[in-house]
Amino acid sequence: MTRLIAEQVLMIPEKIKEFDRELIEKTGCSLKELASEASGIGSAPPKPAAHPVAVIPVTAGQGTIKGFSEALHAIAAYLGFPAFITAAPDVSGLVEAYQSDATIALMADDHLYAAINLKTRRATGNDEATAKGFTTALQKMAGGLKGKAVLVIGLGPLGTAAAQALLQEGADLILYDLLREKEAALLKSCATAEQQRITTGLTLEQALARTHLIFDASPGEAFIPAAMLPTGAIISAPGLPLGLDPTAAQKFTDHLIHEPLQIGTAVMLFQALI
Ligand SMILES: NC(=O)c1ccc[n+]([C@@H]2O[C@H](COP(=O)([O-])OP(=O)(O)OC[C@H]3O[C@@H](n4cnc5c(N)ncnc54)[C@H](O)[C@@H]3O)[C@@H](O)[C@H]2O)c1
Known part of the structure; x- marks a missing residue:
């Protein structure tokens, strides 16, 4: 997991409404609708208002990121969850979450960002949630993914989870990682029927x-120039920083979803309610 920096999260509370407006313009779905669909929660989602969310700052490892807890709080509150940041961090914060009768605890260290339902004991992780959320966003922007080829760039935990989510949506995959052996390893981990829908070994240009x-x-960062992108490119890009160079990002801005925390967190919160 790459660690976020303060500059990536500080403006999230102030800009969450604007973010949601742009998301609706690009995908036709609000953050709440997208997260609800991506989480697989079904047509009758539990009401967020009945499920308090405790955001617990964690000081372990490299410590808290300035603005991170406030960003999580803003996202949860925007979705309608009664949210609060615990006064104490770490274990004391977890105790506080239980004592306050919170339904969900949100917390992250240098290795894992998780939502834990304190009542049902269901835990959800950020990689799978982000993969599902950005896959749903791509599906909405593309008008469906079944039988269409999607290029997945970067096959770490997030890209691997995305490949699985995209296969579930019926997409064919082209895998690309700087470490070419990761393409072969992911291909090998898939069932035979899925392997036939996956292409590896191409250059990025190909x-x-x-x-x-x-x-x-x-x-x-900025390794994809505008000239390399095909006409009509549609890009779902959770990777941080953005792989498109500034000219490409500007040119394809209407068909580009790129943000550091909102979609993954929203999907995690809904997944935690299932
Ligand atoms: N937006 C969000 O909500 C969100 C959530 C989780 C992770 N992320 C970000 O997603 C990215 C991936 O996360 P991860 O945990 O899988 O990371 P990781 O570092 O474990 O894996 C990244 C993979 O990308 C490959 N790679 C690096 N540069 C590349 C390039 N130029 N072209 C092709 N492949 C390249 C690496 O070889 C590696 O296999 C990180 O930047 C992380 O911060 C964002």
């Missing part, structure tokens, strides 16, 4: 010539 649908789950 891959981008074969599809306009892109899932960027890499931490590479």
Whole structure:
């Protein structure tokens, strides 16, 4: 897991409404609708208002990130959860969450960002939730993914979870990682029927010539120039920082979803309620 930095999260509370407006413009779905669908919660989601969320700051490892707890609080509150940041961090914060009768605890250290339902004991992780949320966003922007080829760039935990979510949506996959052995390893881990829907071993240029649908789950920065992107490219890009260079990001802005925390957190919260 790559650690977030303060600059990536500080503006989330102030800009969450604007973010949601843009998400609706691009996908036709609000954050709440997207997260509800991506979580698989079904047509009758539990009411967030009945489920207090405790955001617990964690000081272990490299410590808290400035603005991180406030960003999680803002996202949960925006979705309608009664949310609060515990006064104490770490174990004391967890005790506080239980004593306050919170339904969900949200917390992250340097290795894992998780939502834990304190009543049902269901735990959800950020990689799977982010993969599902950004896959749903790509599906909405593309008008469906069944039988369409999607290029997945970066095959760490997030890209691997995205590949699985995309296969479930019926997409064919082109896998690309700087470490080429990761493409082969992911291919090998898939069932035989799925392997037939996966292409590996292409250069980035070759891959981008074969599809306009892109899932960027890499931490590479500005390595995709506008000239390399096909006409009509649609990009779901949770990878931080953005893989598109500034010109490409500007050119494809209407068909680009890229943000550091909102979609993954929203999906985690709904998944925790299932
Ligand atoms: N937006 C969100 O909500 C969200 C959530 C989780 C993770 N992330 C971000 O997603 C990215 C991936 O997370 P992860 O935990 O899987 O990371 P990771 O570092 O474990 O894996 C990244 C993979 O990308 C590959 N890679 C790096 N640069 C590349 C490039 N230029 N082209 C192709 N492949 C490249 C690496 O070889 C590696 O296999 C990180 O930047 C992380 O911060 C964002």
